Amino acid sequence: MTVRKGGLGRGLDAMISETAVKPKTAVTKKAAVRTTKVTKKDTEEKVKEEGSVLIVKMTQIEPNRSQPRKQFDEDALLELSESIKQFGVLQPLLVQKKGDYYEIIAGERRWRASKLAGLKEVPVIVKDFSEQETVEISLIENIQRENLNPIEEAAAYKRLMEEFHLKQDVIAERVSKSRTAVTNSMRLLKLDERVQQMLVDEMLTTGHARALLAIENKDEQHAAAVKVFDEKLNVRETEKLVKLLLNPAEPKPEKEKNxxxxxxxxxxxxxxxxxxxxxxxxxxxxxxxxxxxxxxxxxxxxxxxxxxxxxxx
Structure with missing residues (x-):
């Protein structure tokens, strides 16, 4: 992503690089990073050391319920958990303090994989963010890693617009995408929910989905989507199908019989x-x-x- 002065558009790495040092070589769980262990007794004192790398118990960490990403590939998580068993968590989770627990801002996938690996504690970086910044950081992290499906990404953009009143060009700048890309992404939310799920399940591509948007009737749109999947139509063939459905050829009038x-x-x-x-x-x-x-x-x-x-x- 393009590095900018200030703002979340700098990307996730730029945001945490000021306080966290990534190990240059593979390390074991016993020596992943130089950290400070956090217990309930001294939690409040360590929170004051905002930006430092801390070791926190897994039981003290909770995922962000409003983060854009809703689905996680189980096979990919298992693969990551095996790596964590061998090398430990190489990049700390980004969290913020929420009452008596830490809420994950970035790194939920690492947290889930750590649970699968049987870890009792993980390295974290504690930062204090507004709700808008939390959404933006989660969105940026997932987009950088290409972890969001098209509907999750579109829903995140919509939330930034509706809840935080950001304009599309501002959102585009924050995530280093063109305004057109953001607009096209959000248009996918106009699809019938059944078609959206087909897109999430990778039964359709975004190219297929954009072609189907021209069909306003939800039932007809879903029927067309099923036809596209069943007959394995490519995007160009899907566009032709949609055109035919919207403009059916008029039957030739029968010659008047005498x-x-x-x-x-x-x-x-x-x-x-x-x-x-x-x-x-x-x-x-x-x-x-x-x-x-x-x-x-x-x-x-x-x-x-x-x-x-x-x-x-």
Whole structure:
């Protein structure tokens, strides 16, 4: 991400690098970072050392219930937990004090993996943030690590707009994305909830989803999404499907039938059949043009019809 002077747009690493030193080489759990152990007795004193790396019991840490990310890949967590068992937690969690516990601002995935690894305590950096800053930092961290699914990311942008009254161009600057990217992301929230879930479950891509947005009827939109998934349509094919659904081809009007005229031609067919002795069909192109088809079923019958026509003068 682009480094800027001030503001959350500097990125998560820039925010904690002033106070936390990352180990340059792999280390064991016993020597991950130079830290201070925190107990209930001296919790309040250590909180005053804002920005320092502390060791805190897992039982004293809680996830941020309003953080943008709602889903965690279990396989990826298991893989991270195995790494933590071997090397420890290499990057401290970013937390803030909330009453008698610490709330995670950034690093919930590391916290979950540490629990799976059986750790009793983890390194943390304590900072004091406003609610808006908390949301922004969580959003930045997840976007930097590409951990958010498209709907989680869109919901986070929406919250920044509605709760904290940030404009889209300001949000775009904070997360180092274009304003168009933020706008397109938020448009996904207009999808039917069933289609949103398909996007979360990776049954559809964001390209498919954006194409389906043109269908306003929710049931029709969902039906189209299911068709896209079942038939494995690509984005271009999905766009064509949507266009066809929105602008169905008008059926060609049937030619107005003239029953009296049809009866005349049927009578003519029967008359020629009576003369030739074989089935005859009159094919009309228009009122004055057409062709006569005579059927035959053997070489002998063909020769008979030819001889009969030769007698006509």
């Amino acid at each position: 029953f009296a005229e049809d009866l005349v031609y049927e009578q003519l067919e029967e008359k020629i059949k009576g003369i030739i002795g074989s089935k005859v069909a009159i094919r009309r192109k228009n009122r004055d043009k057409g062709k006569i088809e005579i059927e035959y079923y053997s070489q002998e019958e063909l020769e008979r019809i030819v001889e009969l026509l030769e007698t006509v003068k």
